[in-house]
Amino acid sequence: MAPIRKKKDKLQQLSAKNVKKKSIIKESVSQASNVRFNKDFGQHILKNPLVITSMVEKAALRPTDVVLEIGPGTGNLTMKLLEKCKQVVACEVDPRLVAELRKRVQPTAYSQNLNIIVGDVIKAELPFFDLCVANIPYQISSPLIFKLLLHRPLFRCAIIMFQREFALRLVAKPGEKHYCRLSVNTQILAKVDHIMKIGKNNFKPPPKVDSSVVRIEPINPPPKIDYNQWDGLVRICFSRKLKMLRAIFKGNKIADMLEKNYKTYCATQNKTVDDSLNFKQYIEDILVECKLADKRARTLDLDDFLNLLLAFNSKGIYFA
Incomplete structure (x- = not known):
C-alpha cells in the first residue's frame, strides 16, 4: 500500500502547486475581481x-x-x-x-x-x-x-x-x-x-x-499648417466621399459658406469684391487648376489635400 500512498501524496502536492500557481496568475491579472x-x-x-x-x-x-x-x-x-x-x-x-x-x-x-x-x-x-x-x-x-x-x-x-x-x-x-x-x-x-x-x-x-x-x-516637427483650416477642408471633402469634388463644392450650402469666408477675408485685406464674380465658377476653376475637380476624397492622398488647401488659401478662400 505504501507505493500507492506515496503516489497519492505526490498527486496531491502537484495539485496543490497547480492551484497555487493558478491563484498567483489570477491575482496578477486582476487584483480587483x-x-x-x-x-x-x-x-x-x-x-x-x-x-x-x-x-x-x-x-x-x-x-x-x-x-x-x-x-x-x-x-x-x-x-x-x-x-x-x-x-x-x-x-x-x-x-x-x-x-x-x-x-x-x-x-x-x-x-x-x-x-x-x-x-x-x-x-x-x-x-x-x-x-x-x-x-x-x-x-x-x-x-x-x-x-x-x-x-x-x-x-x-x-x-x-x-x-x-x-x-x-x-x-x-x-x-x-x-x-x-x-x-x-x-x-x-x-x-x-x-x-x-x-x-x-x-x-x-x-x-x-x-x-x-x-x-x-x-511627426516631429509637425507640418506647418493651420490645423483648423486643414480640418475644415477635409470635413467638406469627406461630407460626400463618393462624389467628385466638383459636385461637393457646387452645393449651395458649402458654396455660400465659402463665399462668406471669402468676403470676410477681402474685407480684412482691404480688397474690393467684384460683384459680378460667379463664386461657384471661381471654386471650380481652382479645383480644375489642381487637377482634382473630378477626383473623389476617398482617392486623395495627403499631398493632394495639402495642394488643394494651398490653392484655395492663395485665392482668398479659407475654411475656418
Whole structure:
C-alpha cells in the first residue's frame, strides 16, 4: 500500500502547486475581481498577461521615461509599466478604481513612481510625458487621438488599444474601404501602424467587438499648417466621399459658406469684391487648376489635400 500512498501524496502536492500557481496568475491579472465594472465608462479590463507584456515590449520603454496611461483600471498594465520606466501618470475617471489602484501599488517599491490624475482625460490638463501606453475606453477614441497629437511638447510614441474598426480607419490608405476623414487628419500629424489584433475574450467583461493595438508616432516637427483650416477642408471633402469634388463644392450650402469666408477675408485685406464674380465658377476653376475637380476624397492622398488647401488659401478662400 505504501507505493500507492506515496503516489497519492505526490498527486496531491502537484495539485496543490497547480492551484497555487493558478491563484498567483489570477491575482496578477486582476487584483480587483470584486469590483463591478461600469460599462458607461467603457471599463473592459485587459486580463491577458501576454497581451500586456507585448504592449509594453512594443513601447520600447527607457528607464528615464514618463508614461501616460489612460484608464488604468485595476492596474494590470500599470504594474508592468512601473517595472520599466521612471514614472507612470495614470488618468482614471472612476474613484473606485483609483482606490483599487492605490491599494495595489502602495505596498510595492513603485508607490512613489505613480501619479494618478482623477478625472476625465479629455478635460484634464496633461503634464509632460514621453510615451502613452493604454487600453482606453473606446468611446473617447477620436477626441483622445487629437488631444494627444496636439499636446506640446510632443511625445515620442503611443501604443494604444482601440476598437478594431476604429484602428483600421486610423491606418487606412487612399482607396481602401476604411479611408476617411479620421485617416487623413491623423496621418497628417503622425505615422500610424497596426501592431496586433486582440480578441474580445482577452477582457473582463468581454466587449462586444474585437480590438487592435496601434502604434502612433507624431511627426516631429509637425507640418506647418493651420490645423483648423486643414480640418475644415477635409470635413467638406469627406461630407460626400463618393462624389467628385466638383459636385461637393457646387452645393449651395458649402458654396455660400465659402463665399462668406471669402468676403470676410477681402474685407480684412482691404480688397474690393467684384460683384459680378460667379463664386461657384471661381471654386471650380481652382479645383480644375489642381487637377482634382473630378477626383473623389476617398482617392486623395495627403499631398493632394495639402495642394488643394494651398490653392484655395492663395485665392482668398479659407475654411475656418
